[in-house]
Amino acid sequence: MARYHIETYGCTSNRGESRQIESALRDAGHYRVDGPDEADVAIMNTCTVVEKTERNMLRRARELDEETADLIVTGCMALAQGEQFREEDVDAQVLHWDDVPTAVTNGECPNPGPGVEPVLDGVVGILPIARGCMSDCSYCITKHATGKIDSPSVEENVEKARALVHAGAKELRITGQDTGVYGWDDGERKLHVLLERICTEIDGEFRVRVGMANPKGVHGIREELAETFAEHEKLYDFIHAPVQSGSDDVLGDMRRQHQVEEFVEVVETFDDALDYWTLSTDFIVGFPTETERDHEQSMALLREVRPEKINVTRFSKRPNTDAAEMKGLGGQVKKDRSKAMSELKMDVVAEAYESMVGDRRRVLAVEEGTGDSVKCRDSAYRQVIVQNASEHGVEPGDFLDVEVTGHQTVYAFGEPL
Numbered sequence: 001m002a003r004y005h006i007e008t009y010g011c012t013s014n015r016g017e018s019r020q021i022e023s024a025l026r027d028a029g030h031y032r033v034d035g036p037d038e039a040d041v042a043i044m045n046t047c048t049v050v051e052k053t054e055r056n057m058l059r060r061a062r063e064l065d066e067e068t069a070d071l072i073v074t075g076c077m078a079l080a081q082g083e084q085f086r087e088e089d090v091d092a093q094v095l096h097w098d099d100v101p102t103a104v105t106n107g108e109c110p111n112p113g114p115g116v117e118p119v120l121d122g123v124v125g126i127l128p129i130a131r132g133c134m135s136d137c138s139y140c141i142t143k144h145a146t147g148k149i150d151s152p153s154v155e156e157n158v159e160k161a162r163a164l165v166h167a168g169a170k171e172l173r174i175t176g177q178d179t180g181v182y183g184w185d186d187g188e189r190k191l192h193v194l195l196e197r198i199c200t201e202i203d204g205e206f207r208v209r210v211g212m213a214n215p216k217g218v219h220g221i222r223e224e225l226a227e228t229f230a231e232h233e234k235l236y237d238f239i240h241a242p243v244q245s246g247s248d249d250v251l252g253d254m255r256r257q258h259q260v261e262e263f264v265e266v267v268e269t270f271d272d273a274l275d276y277w278t279l280s281t282d283f284i285v286g287f288p289t290e291t292e293r294d295h296e297q298s299m300a301l302l303r304e305v306r307p308e309k310i311n312v313t314r315f316s317k318r319p320n321t322d323a324a325e326m327k328g329l330g331g332q333v334k335k336d337r338s339k340a341m342s343e344l345k346m347d348v349v350a351e352a353y354e355s356m357v358g359d360r361r362r363v364l365a366v367e368e369g370t371g372d373s374v375k376c377r378d379s380a381y382r383q384v385i386v387q388n389a390s391e392h393g394v395e396p397g398d399f400l401d402v403e404v405t406g407h408q409t410v411y412a413f414g415e416p417l
Contacts, residue, residue, distance in 0.1 A: 002030045002104055002318075005039035005068065009057065010047025014075055017097045017370070018045045021074075023121075024101035035067075040316065041104050042068040045097075048077035054084070061090045070316050074100050079408075091335055093314065093342070096410050098383070102282065102311040118160045122367055123397040125169030129157050129194065133178040135214060138255045139287070139315070139323035149178070149185045154194050162202045170397045171366055171377070172198070172208045179210055180217025180241075189217065192224040199232040205399065207364055209381055212240045215266055216258040222266045226273035237274050238381035241266055242282035242311075246301030247294035250287055254323075260301060267305050278380040280309035285341055286334030287315045288326035295337050302344055308352040308382065309410075310345040314338045346409055353407035356382065363414060365389075365398045376402070376414065383411040392416045 004025055008018040021043065022032065036042040042064045046057045057077050064071050071092040073085055082094035095103055119126040130151040161172055174195075176182065183190030191213070198208060218225065218241055229235050243263045245251050251259060263281075270277055283298055302310065314334045317324040363376035363384050374389040374396060384402060386394050394400060394416060402414030 002040040003033045003038060004030055004041050004043060004104060005033055005036045006043040006045065007060070007064075008045040008075075009053075010045075010076060014045050014047060017075070018043075021045075021097060021100050025104055030104060036064050037067050039068050041070040041072060043072045043074065043100060043104070044092075046073060046075035046077035048080055053077075054081070058084060058088050058090070061085055061092060062088065065090050065092060070314065072100055072103055086339070091331065093312075093338065098410070099311060103313050118164050120164055120167050120169055123168060123170040124366060125161070125164030125167070125172045126175060127157065127161055127164060127172055128175045129179060129191075130176045130182050133176075133214070134181045134184055134217070135178065135257060136255050138253065139284070139318060139321055141318040141321055149181050151183050151185050151190070154183075154190055154197060157194055158197050158201060161198050165202055165204050165206050168397070170206050170364060172206060173211060174208060175211040178212065178214045178217055180213030180215075180221070184217075189221050191217075192221055192228045195225075195228050195232070195235060199228075199234045206234060207236055207377070208234055209236045209238060209377075210240070212242065214256075214258065215241045215243060215263040216256075218266050219258065219262045222269040226269050229270070229277070230273045233379075236377065236381040237277035237379055238280065239266075239270065239277075240280040240309075243301065244282055244284045245287065245290070245294065246283075246298035247290070250290050250294045253289045254284070254287060260297075264301075264305065276380055278309060278382055279305065279307040280311075281305075281307045282311040282313065283341060284313050284315050285338045286329050288323060288328045290315075290329065290337075295340075299341060299344060302341065302348065306348050306351070308349060308380070310349060312338060312341050312345055350407070350409045353382070353409065353412050356404045356412050357406060359404050360417065361402055361404060361414065363400060363402055365394055365396050365400065367396050376400075384414040385411055386414050386416060 008015050033039050047053050073092045073094050074097050078094045085092055130149055132147045132149045134149050179191055229237055248259050361378040363378045365374045365376045367375050369375045372390050373385050373387045374394055376384045376386055378384055401417045404412045405415050406413045
């Protein structure tokens with residue numbers, strides 16, 4: 001778990017984005033500290049309303065860069081003028097608000113805290129289906145808190161899902177440290193069984209998103225999972241399978257259990273089963289044993305599989321992990337590799353959203369966005385923003401048809417039909 005410090009500048013919308021970031025970080029087991037000097041990572045949510053504000057943002061970013069181990073810059077200035085931070089030689093990850101929580105996790109499994117009780121947040125029902133994982137990643141501290149997989153029965157999780165839907169959930173988020181190994185403690189992987197039963201046994205119009213599943217766990221049930229996704233409209237056609245590196249040598253040092261070929265086979269299986277779907281994956285850049293050739297293999301894998309959602313994280317040491325004892329790479333090396341991969345990421349993701357423009361999509365409005373907008377998700381869990389939502393009478397929980405009119409690299413804009 002990471003200690004984080006967050007600073008927010010600008011309007012109430014920015015403050016709302018920071019609250020969402022903090023909520024996600026707390027759910028993942030991270031905790032806030034009072035100042036950047038105590039933090040593993042500092043988060044700066046920026047404003048860019050006038051030129052003086054821009055100068056103040058750059059000045060504060062330089063200060064935070066000196067005061068903390070890792071810096072993440074997000075918010076309006078980061079999105080509109082992110083190149084200014086690079087030009088000022090601020091050593092920071094420049095990210096969209098939605099990508100901040102994943103970047104803070106440093107590739108670790110999510111840790112939703114004690115217990116596996118469901119939570120209703122607006123129209124979103126969060127259902128942790130199990131606790132723990134079957135991995136032993138050399139860089140991950142979460143395993144020390146959660147232990148090995150402990151899976152409640154399928155029946156118990158179906159009942160929890162039903163209760164969330166009856167309480168008003170329109171989107172169910174299936175979460176866990178590694179959803180792909182659900183049921184392994186009973187000797188049988190059961191994720192596809194659980195999803196099948198949720199979709200067939202619970203009445204109502206809702207959607208289901210499956211949370212992070214490591215490639216090794218998914219690989220053994222990839223055909224069953226892909227078939228389940230293809231059969232049920234209630235499932236978002238979306239998987240989050242973090243590959244972390246395109247080098248088998250680095251994956252071995254990370255103790256990731258899977259190899260690149262297995263990850264590619266998962267992708268190919270879903271490609272065969274689904275015409276339109278989203279692959280989300282993660283890369284850790286600058287792992288201590290990563291060579292330039294290893295980095296190029298990661299870049300090549302990204303170009304090959306072209307995920308529609310990509311989380312790029314610079315490696316940082318976590319206490320009491322084996323990777324913390326390894327001799328690390330220089331900060332400039334990690335910075336350069338992160339920059340190269342992040343630029344490629346933006347090209348790949350922009351291409352995916354550009355391809356949506358002009359299409360019609362059935363979407364679910366999930367939560368309020370900035371200003372008078374709502375964040376929606378289409379069948380592949382791609383984000384579509386509906387602006388002037390009050391004029392259209394759109395609010396969270398509504399299903400509607402939209403025409404995709406444009407995009408902003410990591411999300412699209414939709415006009416209600």
